[in-house]
Amino acid sequence: MKGFRWFFCACVELTNGPFLSKRLKRFSTSKVSKPFIPLFIRTFNINKEEIHLPTHKFNSLHSFFIRELKPNSRLIDQDASSVVSPVDGVLAEQGHLDAGKTFVVKGQTYSLSAMLGSEEAAEAYENGQYAVFYLSPSHYHRFHAPLSGTVSKRWSLGSRSYPVNQLGMTYGKKPLSGNYRVISEVNTEDGHKMAMVKVGAMNINSIELTHASEHVEKGEEVGYFSFGSTVVLIWDQQMIHFTKSQLPTEVKMGEKVGSR
Numbered sequence: 001m002k003g004f005r006w007f008f009c010a011c012v013e014l015t016n017g018p019f020l021s022k023r024l025k026r027f028s029t030s031k032v033s034k035p036f037i038p039l040f041i042r043t044f045n046i047n048k049e050e051i052h053l054p055t056h057k058f059n060s061l062h063s064f065f066i067r068e069l070k071p072n073s074r075l076i077d078q079d080a081s082s083v084v085s086p087v088d089g090v091l092a093e094q095g096h097l098d099a100g101k102t103f104v105v106k107g108q109t110y111s112l113s114a115m116l117g118s119e120e121a122a123e124a125y126e127n128g129q130y131a132v133f134y135l136s137p138s139h140y141h142r143f144h145a146p147l148s149g150t151v152s153k154r155w156s157l158g159s160r161s162y163p164v165n166q167l168g169m170t171y172g173k174k175p176l177s178g179n180y181r182v183i184s185e186v187n188t189e190d191g192h193k194m195a196m197v198k199v200g201a202m203n204i205n206s207i208e209l210t211h212a213s214e215h216v217e218k219g220e221e222v223g224y225f226s227f228g229s230t231v232v233l234i235w236d237q238q239m240i241h242f243t244k245s246q247l248p249t250e251v252k253m254g255e256k257v258g259s260r
Contacts, residue, residue, distance in 0.1 A: 033061040044138035076219030076254040083258040093132040145216040149186040197232040
């Protein structure tokens, strides 16, 4: 299974350079890849009972990667003050912004102005907080709103992407602020701001939005990742109290990760 695990990771994360990544993408989106779905399920021990469609209904590995879950497969924390995980994944990092507008992930220092695209955009989050969620190939690849609010702005940045797996995060060229990314800024009901940064892998069209209205409800689906992915949440000053103390830790979409 180890060889297949590497192969499936390569198909989802597209970590082997542009030439091979294009071919892996072509394979994973074609009908030729359909027979590999049962092996993918066994390799990553995926729970078939929570998948919305029967597995034979998926026509390619890619269609299975972006699978939807059955209603109520994930419980959304109902505490009005809670902030929930936007994804199934690993909560890898969290904390306060250093020197007002920077944070460190895997030994690399990230500037908030570089991540959000301007000093003006970063200004609202000075002395704020951040959390980084990493999705592996085994995870459900749709992302949801971590809290309720009004989307004030959406924009995209970056033109090329590096891997966002563990090696890419450590040795890549600051993938969180350099990769293609789609950013949504949300004004919360209690007057705070949050930026949700969806980071793509080695494919600039790897982020698809499914929610276009201005208002979002906590736990509501807002999009999905076609390939390897990471979500970074940024909050303004004194907005959130973290509830997870031991990191990294696995989390499910809808699980409480903080409170306001």
